[in-house]
Amino acid sequence: MIKIENLEKVYKTEEIETTALNGINMHVKTGEFVSIMGPSGCGKSTLLNVMGLLDKPESGSYKFLETELLTMNDKQRSNFRKQNMGFVFQNFNLIDELTVFENIELPLIYNKVPATERKRLVNEIIERMNIVNRSGHFPQQLSGGQQQRVAVARALVTKPKLVLADEPTGNLDSSHGNEVMELLCELNEQGTTIVMVTHSSHDASFSNRIINLKDGHVISEKINKSRTEELI
Amino acid sequence: MQTLLMHLNTNNDMFKLNLTIALRNLWKNKTSSMINVSGLAIGLASCMLLLLYVSYEWSFNKQTKDDKNVYQVMINFDGPAGSISGTGTSTPNTIAPALKETYPAVKAASRIGDADTRLIANGRNSFKKIGRFADADILKIFDYTFIAGDEATALNAPNNIVVTASTAKLLFGTTDVLNRSVRFEDRVNLKITGVIRDLPDNTSIKLDYLMPWTLFENLYEWTKRPMWTNNNWTTLVRLNPDANAEMLNASIKGMIKKHVADATSSPMIFPFSRVHLYGTFTEGKSTGGEIEQLRLFMGLAIGILLIACINFMNMATAKSEKRAKEVGIKKTIGATRASLISQFLIESLVLTLCSAVMAIVLVEVFLPLFNNLLGIKMNIVYANPYLWMSLIGIVLFTGVVAGSYPAFYLSSFNPLQVLRKRRSGRGMWSVSLRQVLVVVQFTFAVILIISTTVIYRQIQYLKNIPLGYDVNQLVELPQDGQLEAKFELLKERLMKSGAIQGICQLSGSMADYNSNFWGMEWPGSTETDRHMVFSQLATTYDFAKTTGLKLVEGRDFSRQFSSDTSAMMLSVSAVKVMNLVHPIGKIVKYQGDLRRVVGVFQDFIWGAPYRKQDPMVVAFRKEGTGYVTLRLNPANTPSANLAVVERIVKDINPAYPVEFKFVDELYGQKLKSQKILGLLSNIFGGLAIFISCLGLFGLAAYSAEQRTKEIGVRKVLGASVANLMQLLSLGFLKMVVLAIVIAIPVANYMMNSWLKKFDFHTGISWMIIVMAAIGTIAIALLTVSYQAYKAAKANPVDALKYE
Structure with a gap:
């Protein structure tokens, strides 16, 4: 599904240049659950952002289902993003002024989905995420785990081909963290492709494949046999 | 079609959602929202009140259709050496007919009498209302709205009268009063031939009823004589639309001098709509007037609105930085820049709209108080399209300006930037702009x-x-009807009653400069001294005693000196400009008569208090009536004194209501x-x-x-x-x-x-x-x-x- 070649990204400030990505080559197959790991500053978040079209690399190629994305202009990128990708953040990034239902509905509005259809889709996902009795609440009224469920629901409601998760359990205690990981697994089993950045090898163990980064390079790649076999 | 509808629908949904966010945001920050909305509302309301006042003053005398063609005749007075010493609004009774007869450019011309309150009665009750005499042409100059009667003939016969709707209601309780009879000044019966809608408050020609000039001439025989140099009345003209006022002015300049060889005045027409605001003249040219003050108020109005807008913008931008996260999320999910811009603009417009609604409420609540303070009658005409246009304009302007910074600045953020390190959104520029504001x-x-x-x-x-006289407890009333002939009786009875300490009759009010002259001659005066302008007041006995005026030398007019009937008093500054070393006993030629100076008094403030007072002459003249001035007895309460005075005055002069004015109020x-x-x-x-x-x-x-x-x-x-x-x-x-x-x-x-x-x-x-x-x-x-x-x-x- 994704083919990345020779990706380079340099952050410049007035004094220093930091190479965040230094010739990354990787691929993600449809239906895969890939974890990206590595120490702080290794470039894993940058990679995720590039994959999510939130950031632009200096050079390289990024093909998504044979479409080259790096040559697109901002508007095309934004359109592509909202049609194909969903995001889950460490700090949830829900809009405080909107209810659970409205937060989940928001991407559908931006995708110009008609109202009745929106209602159906949102209710469906709310049910699936087990947050039906929370749909009228505001984010502050929920626990961290519940907030992340809402965030996952919001990421999935548009039925994206790819879900990008940036440390989704980083702000959660272990039991809530596990809940979220199980949820992601479940989604993956139902066919959603997931790329996740994480610090935690426990979380990574839920995925099919683990990519290790250091200083902007892919230093190793490991197939998680238990999960992969299970999948097959 | 289907897709278009869908598109509209989703846009609509986005709008609704944005509005929801805006309102919830407002609700969450109740205090700051209140500060923001009410601050702007107070600013808007202040601005509206001030502008209302400005427009009230601005539209003074502009209510008539084609008001540009209406002119007032002014009189320029010759000063020494070809200069113009002053410009007045009172004209002789001959100008209007002459203008109309001689100049085809003059479509209509009317003499208009002064705005005194005069007695009008419906048979049982009498009222003192503003009644004016005018030529029938006044109905061609102004477009009074006739509720009843025929505009073309209403003032054609001497015993006709046109009343305003409220006067009609006062007299008869209805406006259906055509052909009914009223009694004027207890002298003649008049037939109502027209009922007009009440005049606006901001006109110079205020009136409650209008009578033909011919009636004026019948009632007061002396006014029939053409008098080219007796300036007593207002003259208004309406020119043809294509007339050239400049040219007309050039040709009418010598009009008075043509009839009276030694006249020193020349007429000039001046736009009627400008008289109120540009009424200060130097050398016969308008050099400003109330307009200067009006500009000040306009500046104040704009300034206040600006302050309120700055507040609003500052708060909106300051808060918007907190909203960066929301922008980041929305952008990640797929919001376009345009949708974010519109969101912030909508938000600030909603706020501005709330403020505008609040402002209108504030204006409505405070307008009566404001009117009361200023002593005028303004109201908001909601049917006025300009009101709405300017209000919507202000709302749009404030909303867009206040919303544009967050809208354009925040929506330009890279979502990563704001979601990661939130502070980077705070640029130097925004901070310093806020400081500048x-x-x-x-x-x-x-x-x-x-x-x-x-x-x-x-x-x-x-x-x-210091006024120069004792203004407290001083009361004056017009010397109407019998009060002139029976003045001595009045004096005797009032003095005996103990309600007053002094009484005198004066040619004019003590509170207002009302007469001047030049051409006086005295021992040692030169030809140029003849051009010196003096103010003048005529009186009989007890002037100084009643008013508390300070005498510096000599004495007040006294019965003990029979020659005092041809005596005069001078003010200190008059003595100074006349260069008289020993003024008492000097013989002065005043108004053609020789008079002896018997006293010198301290200057008192008669004209504007902030101007130097003209040198002044007070002459003894019995027939120069106008006002009765009384000093109340401080031993009793003023109301008790006035009750006694009213009873006695009413007794002597029953046909007239008694109208007191306190001189300190007039001052x-x-x-x-x-x-x-x-x-x-x-x-x-x-x-x-x-x-x-x-x-x-x-x-x-x-x-x-x-x-x-x-x-x-x-x-x-x-x-x-x-x-x-x-x-x-x-x-x-x-x-x-x-x-x-x-x-x-x-x-x-x-x-x-x-x-x-x-x-x-x-x-x-x-x-x-x-x-x-x-x-x-x-x-x-x-x-x-x-x-x-x-x-x-x-x-x-x-x-x-x-x-």
């Missing part, structure tokens, strides 16, 4: 404080200028326009300062909130509450001090040029400036320190946990 706002506020104080002090100063009228200026600048200056402080309060709150973490860290490291308050207040203090530094010279310059208009004026003492500076700093500090204290006292753990 605060400085502008406070500069304006300080200028207002200084100006208001100076204006207040000047008015106090003018109030305290107060002289400073009316200064008082309005003082009043308005006090009210709106205070409001401007209040709004500025509201803004500062909001900004301080925001700044304290933004620095929560910093404050927490500092506190953990050992900073005291005082340290932190200083830290938070200092930034604001610097801006306020800068504003003061800018404002002082500006205010100083403005007020100095304002004070120059007065012959007598106070200075701008450094005390005022120091007080204004200290006051502003104190208010600003108080405002900011509340927020600073709150932030500094907060538990640092809460601050650090957050993030």
Whole structure:
């Protein structure tokens, strides 16, 4: 599904240049659950952002289902993003002024989905995420785990081909963290492709494949046999 | 079609969602929303009230259709050596007919009598209302709306009368009064031939009923004679639309002199709509007038709105940075820039709209009070499209300007940037712009404080200028009807009653300059002295005793000297300009008669209190009647005294209602326009300062909130509450001090040029400036320190946990 070649990204400030990505080559197959790991500053978040079209690399190629994305202009990128990708953040990034239902509905509005259809889709996902009795609440009224469920629901409601998760359990205690990981697994089993950045090898163990980064390079790649076999 | 509908629908949904976010945001920050909305509402309301007043004054005499073709005839008086010494609005009774007869450019011309209240009765009750005499042409000059009667013939016969709707209702309880009879001044019966709609409040020709000039001539025989140099009446003309006023002015200039060889006056036409605002003339040219004050109010209105807008923008931009996260999320999910821009604009427009609604309510609530203060009758005409246009214009402008910074700036963010490191959104530019705005706002506020104080002090100063006579307990009433012939009887009975201490008759009111002359001759006077202008007043006995006027030399007119019937008194400044060393006993030629000077009195304020008084002559003349002036007995209450006086006056002069006027109240009228200026600048200056402080309060709150973490860290490291308050207040203090530094010279310059208009004026003492500076700093500090204290006292753990 994704083919990345020779990706380079340099952050410049007035004094220093930091190479965040230094010739990354990787691929993600449809239906895969890939974890990206590595120490702080290794470039894993940058990679995720590039994959999510939130950031632009200096050079390289990024093909998504044979479409080259790096040559697109901002508007095309934004359109592509909202049609194909969903995001889950460490700090949830829900809009405080909107209810659970409205937060989940928001991407559908931006995708110009008609109202009745929106209602159906949102209710469906709310049910699936087990947050039906929370749909009228505001984010502050929920626990961290519940907030992340809402965030996952919001990421999935548009039925994206790819879900990008940036440390989704980083702000959660272990039991809530596990809940979220199980949820992601479940989604993956139902066919959603997931790329996740994480610090935690426990979380990574839920995925099919683990990519290790250091200083902007892919230093190793490991197939998680238990999960992969299970999948097959 | 289907897709278009869908598109519209989703746009609509987005709009709804954005509106929801906006409203919930407002609700969540109730205090700051209230500050923001009410600050803007107060600003808008102040601006609207001021502009309402400005438009009231501005549309003075402009209600008539084609008001551009209506002119008032003015009279220029020759001064020495071909100059023009003055310009007056009173004209002789000959100008109007002559103009109409001679010049085809003049479509209609009318003499109009003065606006005295006169007696009108319906058979049982009589009322004193403003009745005017005018030529029938007045109906061609003004387009009075006739509710009943025929405009073309209403004033054609001498015994006709046209009444306004409210006069009709007063007399008969209905406007259906055509052909009914009323009695005028207890002398003639008149037939109502027209009912017109009430006139607007802002016209110079106010009236409650209108009578034909022919009736005036029948009632007062002497007015039938053509008198080219007796300036007593108003003359208005309507020119043909294609007429050239300049050319007409050139050809009518010698009109009076053609008929009276030694006349010293020449007529001039001047646009009627400009008389009210541009009524100050030098050398026969309009050099301003009330318009200057009006411009000041306009500036004040715009300034207040600006202050309120600045507040609004500052708060909106300050808060918007907190919203960066929301922008980031939306962008990640797929919001376009346009949708974000429209969201922020909608938000600020919603707020502005709330403020506008609140402002209209405020204006409605305070308008009666405002009218009362100013003594005028303004109302909001909601049917007026200009009102709505300007209101919508102001709302759109404020909303768009206030919303555009967050809209365009925030929507340009890279979502990553705001979601990751939230602070990077705070550019240097935005901070310094906000600081500039605060400085502008406070500069304006300080200028207002200084100006208001100076204006207040000047008015106090003018109030305290010694009048030259004792204005308290002094009452005057018109010498109507029998009061002239039976004056001696009146005097005797009143004095006996104990209600008064003195009584005299005067040719004019004590409170207002009303007559002058030139051409006096005295021992040692030269030809040029003949051009010297003196003010004049005629009286009989007890003038000084009644008014409390101070005599410097000689004595008042007295019965003990039979020759006093041809005597006169001079003011100190008259003696000075006449160069008389021993004035008492000198013989002076006054109005063609020789008169002996028997007394010299201290100058008293007759004209404008802030001008030097003209030299003055007070002459003995029995037939020069006009006003009866009384000094009430201070031993009794004024109301008890007046009750006694009224009974006696009514007894002697039963046909007339008794109308007293307190001279101190009349005198107060002289400073009316200064008082309005003082009043308005006090009210709106205070409001401007209040709004500025509201803004500062909001900004301080925001700044304290933004620095929560910093404050927490500092506190953990050992900073005291005082340290932190200083830290938070200092930034604001610097801006306020800068504003003061800018404002002082500006205010100083403005007020100095304002004070120059007065012959007598106070200075701008450094005390005022120091007080204004200290006051502003104190208010600003108080405002900011509340927020600073709150932030500094907060538990640092809460601050650090957050993030």
